Amino acid sequence: xxxxxQTPRYLIKTRGQQVTLSCSPISGHRSVSWYQQTxxxxxxxxxxxxxxxxxxxxxxxxxxxxxxxxxSRSEMNVSTLELGDSALYLCASTPGGTDTQYFGPxxxxxxx
Amino acid sequence: KNQVEQSPQSLIILEGKNCTLQCxxxxxxxxxxxxxxxxxxxxxxxxxxxxxxxxxxxxxxxxATLDADTKQSSLHITASQLSDSASYICVVSDAGNNRKxxxxxxxSLAVNP
Numbered sequence: 091x092x093x094x095x096q097t098p099r100y101l102i103k104t105r106g107q108q109v110t111l112s113c114s115p116i117s118g119h120r121s122v123s124w125y126q127q128t129x130x131x132x133x134x135x136x137x138x139x140x141x142x143x144x145x146x147x148x149x150x151x152x153x154x155x156x157x158x159x160x161x162s163r164s165e166m167n168v169s170t171l172e173l174g175d176s177a178l179y180l181c182a183s184t185p186g187g188t189d190t191q192y193f194g195p196x197x198x199x200x201x202x
Numbered sequence: 203k204n205q206v207e208q209s210p211q212s213l214i215i216l217e218g219k220n221c222t223l224q225c226x227x228x229x230x231x232x233x234x235x236x237x238x239x240x241x242x243x244x245x246x247x248x249x250x251x252x253x254x255x256x257x258x259x260x261x262x263x264x265x266a267t268l269d270a271d272t273k274q275s276s277l278h279i280t281a282s283q284l285s286d287s288a289s290y291i292c293v294v295s296d297a298g299n300n301r302k303x304x305x306x307x308x309x310s311l312a313v314n315p
Contacts, residue, residue: 094245132307133246133291146300180245189233189301193245 092116094183094194102200108169111197115162115183121145122164123191124156127178136179139164168199176201205229206294206306214312219282223309225275225292233295237266237277240289240308249277249290282313 095114103109115122123146124136135148139158156166162183168175178198182191206227215221227235234253238246250259250266252275258267263280279286292306 133305135303135305146302182245189295189303190236190248190251193247195244198243 094181094192096179096181096194096197098197099195100198100200102202103171104202105171105173107171108167109171109199110165110167111179111181111199113164113166113181113183113194115164115181116185116192119183119185119192120162121184121186122158122162123182123184124164124166125180125182126150127180127196128176133180136166171201173201175199203228206292206304208290208292208306208309210309211307212310212312214314215282217282217284217313217315221279221282221311223277223279223290223311225277225306227273227275227292227294227304227306229294229296229304230273231297233297233301235266235268235275235295236293237264237275238291238293240291242288246291279311284313284315287311287313 097112121140123138125133127133136150137156138146142158153169158164178196180193180196182193184191209224234251236251237249239249240246249264250261252259252268254270265278268275289308289310291308294304296302
């Protein structure tokens with residue numbers, strides 16, 4: 091089975107712009123979670139989607155949003171980018187009946 | 203506040219040596235505790251998972267222990283290899299909060315030849 095894929099792998103944006111990141115989960119996995127990882131903060135939970143519905147949400151401002159499609163693929167969007175949004179954004183998918191997460195390689199976002 | 207604290211923050215060892223990483227948590231009750239390995243530029247990969255009733259779990263040269271009474275876990279790496287150089291992250295699932303995952307900041311391990 092193919093693993094979790096994320097696109098793009100690297101992205102450079104400027105302040106004020108918006109960005110959309112994509113995640114394709116492992117086939118058959120219906121839950122997708124997003125995390126922001128920075129050196130000082132570790133992994134910070136953004137949100138989780140299951141069957142196209144947001145099931146859990148972390149403590150991030152409304153500039154961060156996401157959605158899930160019927161094929162379980164997910165996107166997250168960050169609007170009005172700030173310098174502090176520079177981070178590695180990780181997507182993880184989870185099979186039913188377990189909460190073990192399988193992570194993708196991440197998207198490295200740099201905001202200039 | 204539920205927390206997961208890891209020590210040391212970073213560690214350098216020579217190839218072939220053993221090492222032990224520590225994880226202290228305040229999450230209670232908890233569903234399970236996991237150790238993840240994260241290589242530079244990659245996503246985390248699960249190494250072990252332990253429930254409340256388990257004391258030890260092995261995965262090759264990785265052995266995790268859990269003391270639920272003292273709320274401590276350790277990850278022991280035996281006969282380290284250069285490929286063990288990575289960040290090791292402890293994660294506790296909060297049973298009282300919809301199994302929310304509480305992530306530690308990780309220990310950065312460098313194995314030198």
